[in-house]
Amino acid sequence: MTFTRRNFLGAAMLACVASQAFTASTAFAAKPLTIGFSQVGAESEWRSANTASIKDAAKKANVNLKFADAQQQQSNQVKAIRSFIAQRVDVIAFSPVVETGWETVLREAKNAKIPVILTDRAVKVSDPSLYVSFIGSDFVEEGRRAGRWLVDYAKKNPGKQLNIVELQGTTGAAPANDRKKGFAEVIAADPKLKIVRSQTGDFTRAKGKEVMEAFLKSEGKNINVLYAHNDDMAIGAIQAIEEAGLKPGKDIVIVSIDGVRGAFEAMMQGKLNVTIECNPLLGPTLMQTAQAVVAGKPVAQRITVNEGVFPAEVAAKEFPNRKY
Amino acid sequence: MNAPVKTPASVAASEPARTPLGALLLQHPLLRPAAALIVLLVLDALLVPGFLRLDVKDGHLYGALVDILNRAAPLMLAALGMTLVIATRGIDISVGAVVALSGTVAAMLVGGATPMLPMPLALGAALGVALLCGLWNGVLVAGIKLQPIVATLILMVAGRGLAQLLTDGQIVTVYYQPFFFMGSGYLFGLPFAVYLVAAVFAVTMLLMKKTALGLFIQSVGINPVAARLAGLRTATLLVFAYVFCSFCAGLAGLLVTSNIKSADANNAGLLLELDAILAVTLGGTSLAGGRFSLVGSMIGALIIQTLTYTIYSLGVPPEVNMVVKSIVVFVVCISQSSEFKQLIARAKRRPA
Numbered sequence: 001m002t003f004t005r006r007n008f009l010g011a012a013m014l015a016c017v018a019s020q021a022f023t024a025s026t027a028f029a030a031k032p033l034t035i036g037f038s039q040v041g042a043e044s045e046w047r048s049a050n051t052a053s054i055k056d057a058a059k060k061a062n063v064n065l066k067f068a069d070a071q072q073q074q075s076n077q078v079k080a081i082r083s084f085i086a087q088r089v090d091v092i093a094f095s096p097v098v099e100t101g102w103e104t105v106l107r108e109a110k111n112a113k114i115p116v117i118l119t120d121r122a123v124k125v126s127d128p129s130l131y132v133s134f135i136g137s138d139f140v141e142e143g144r145r146a147g148r149w150l151v152d153y154a155k156k157n158p159g160k161q162l163n164i165v166e167l168q169g170t171t172g173a174a175p176a177n178d179r180k181k182g183f184a185e186v187i188a189a190d191p192k193l194k195i196v197r198s199q200t201g202d203f204t205r206a207k208g209k210e211v212m213e214a215f216l217k218s219e220g221k222n223i224n225v226l227y228a229h230n231d232d233m234a235i236g237a238i239q240a241i242e243e244a245g246l247k248p249g250k251d252i253v254i255v256s257i258d259g260v261r262g263a264f265e266a267m268m269q270g271k272l273n274v275t276i277e278c279n280p281l282l283g284p285t286l287m288q289t290a291q292a293v294v295a296g297k298p299v300a301q302r303i304t305v306n307e308g309v310f311p312a313e314v315a316a317k318e319f320p321n322r323k324y
Numbered sequence: 325m326n327a328p329v330k331t332p333a334s335v336a337a338s339e340p341a342r343t344p345l346g347a348l349l350l351q352h353p354l355l356r357p358a359a360a361l362i363v364l365l366v367l368d369a370l371l372v373p374g375f376l377r378l379d380v381k382d383g384h385l386y387g388a389l390v391d392i393l394n395r396a397a398p399l400m401l402a403a404l405g406m407t408l409v410i411a412t413r414g415i416d417i418s419v420g421a422v423v424a425l426s427g428t429v430a431a432m433l434v435g436g437a438t439p440m441l442p443m444p445l446a447l448g449a450a451l452g453v454a455l456l457c458g459l460w461n462g463v464l465v466a467g468i469k470l471q472p473i474v475a476t477l478i479l480m481v482a483g484r485g486l487a488q489l490l491t492d493g494q495i496v497t498v499y500y501q502p503f504f505f506m507g508s509g510y511l512f513g514l515p516f517a518v519y520l521v522a523a524v525f526a527v528t529m530l531l532m533k534k535t536a537l538g539l540f541i542q543s544v545g546i547n548p549v550a551a552r553l554a555g556l557r558t559a560t561l562l563v564f565a566y567v568f569c570s571f572c573a574g575l576a577g578l579l580v581t582s583n584i585k586s587a588d589a590n591n592a593g594l595l596l597e598l599d600a601i602l603a604v605t606l607g608g609t610s611l612a613g614g615r616f617s618l619v620g621s622m623i624g625a626l627i628i629q630t631l632t633y634t635i636y637s638l639g640v641p642p643e644v645n646m647v648v649k650s651i652v653v654f655v656v657c658i659s660q661s662s663e664f665k666q667l668i669a670r671a672k673r674r675p676a
Contacts, residue, residue: 042493047493048492171642171645197639198639199635202591204588205586206583206584206591214391215636217374232588239508239584239585244381245381
């Protein structure tokens with residue numbers, strides 16, 4: 001599955017580079033594309049991988065990338081976008097720190113006829129023509145994938161009632177809401193799957209462990225499955241399960257989301273059953289979309305990045321390929 | 325300083341007639357926090373099946389009560405330090421940042437399967453960093469006379485930032501086994517963390533009760549100018565309080581890091597300072613400085629952790645967590661207010 005994905009991405013990128021070379025040699029002078037990119041900051045492992053992917057893809061696609069780190073401040077991001085407009089870049093791309101308050105600056109970009117592409121996070125604007133495309137993960141789909149894996153698992157182990165405990169992400173955060181929604185939607189079809197406990201673990205290892213401890217005490221051996229909204233909470237919970245004298249991955253099946261390094265290590269030790277990827281490697285798709293926009297080709301307003309599902313069986317094989 | 329002091333309210337509430345011992349107990353400042361804790365535990369025992377059950381697993385005790393003690397350990401340490409700072413009429417909001425910093429330093433030095441430094445040295449370095457943080461806070465407050473909240477605000481921002489800088493914002497996972505003992509090891513059936521807290525508590529208590537230090541700190545809190553004129557070295561005492569507070573936070577950081585076998589500079593000890601302040605307040609210590617109660621702060625920390633545990637095990641939806649917590653905190657705090665006690669006393673007297 002992943003191999004085909006990688007091949008697909010690679011092929012798409014090659015096609016892109018080729019098409020750019022073609023148009024460059026025929027229609028335009030060989031002037032590289034300039035993209036101004038404003039990043040949220042460097043707040044997580046995920047974000048660092050995201051930044052690396054964008055810088056890397058720009059280099060490979062021969063794009064002149066102007067990179068600005070907003071350090072989690074919307075004001076910095078607005079300043080960066082204005083400076084991109086002043087520099088007359090070909091495309092502006094950014095990962096918005098917050099959802100609202102973008103109307104003015106996006107209108108300035110539109111008036112300057114510079115297309116805007118959003119990555120990873122969306123914005124709320126009254127006029128959808130203020131940006132051409134939004135590239136990012138579909139959190140609801142990630143939840144659905146976790147659910148589908150579990151439904152499959154239930155089919156392979158029939159007859160057994162599966163009681164699920166859920167570790168939610170930070171209350172109110174979009175990934176937490178969406179991952180909960182997608183998962184609940186899929187497992188609703190199977191009456192054997194039932195969520196018996198659901199509590200927030202704030203996306204952290206420490207809280208994941210603490211909440212799981214409490215679940216283990218109040219539900220005891222009644223728990224068959226743990227569904228964690230991110231890998232870090234799952235890693236914390238694994239420790240709690242071990243300290244309770246149970247075998248994570250066997251006595252309690254663990255499904256989590258993100259696909260970070262720690263999750264792969266846990267899977268290789270047989271302590272985690274599956275991780276649903278939340279792909280930070282948006283760079284190639286961004287470059288591809290930017291080139292399409294500049295070339296005047298139509299692009300979708302919503303582009304979902306390719307994300308894999310990695311069960312423990314493929315962990316060892318896939319681990320060396322992981323970039324984050 | 326833990327001795328019952330008669331506030332106007334308690335005097336009013338205990339009009340003569342009662343037996344002296346009963347009256348004394350009712351006036352005891354620890355009565356209300358202790359009662360709150362007991363009520364919470366009784367609620368849990370009634371509502372959560374098997375709450376009081378203790379099993380032996382792998383040669384140690386296993387159960388909800390052990391979890392609460394173990395989980396409360398970092399908060400209890402932070403609250404101990406915070407009590408002394410608050411007693412000097414100060415406040416330290418950099419506790420969480422120091423937790424993150426000390427945990428990060430320890431995790432980075434202990435590192436992978438084979439540590440970069442021998443473990444005692446690594447732990448010493450982490451605590452050393454915490455002591456430096458305390459010294460920095462103390463000098464800003466006592467030397468440069470910045471307001472405590474402003475002085476410690478600097479470290480609150482910078483400390484976590486430094487920890488994130490050290491780790492590139494990534495979670496540092498520790499693979500070195502002996503390091504795990506501190507936060508998740510057991511001694512004579514109980515988590516090691518509990519013994520650590522008990523030891524720090526005992527030493528602090530001895531220092532406060534058996535030496536004049538407690539009295540000195542109290543007098544600085546009541547009136548720093550008068551204390552200085554009376555010949556106390558107020559500056560030294562202030563620096564001591566902040567250094568002690570940071571030291572406790574540093575220890576808490578080691579516990580947290582060792583417990584989850586990794587240092588998460590972004591989240592370790594996040595908002596712990598506020599929980600510590602709350603624990604001190606729940607324990608009956610006034611933020612105005614002066615009189616303080618170490619035992620009270622310990623009970624306060626246990627109230628907070630028991631409440632958190634209750635919320636998890638009762639299946640309260642996460643959206644409601646904060647509301648439930650704030651209601652309990654509100655009730656406990658209100659019950660300690662002298663105005664409120666007077667109100668109750670008056671209401672009681674009226675029908676009679």
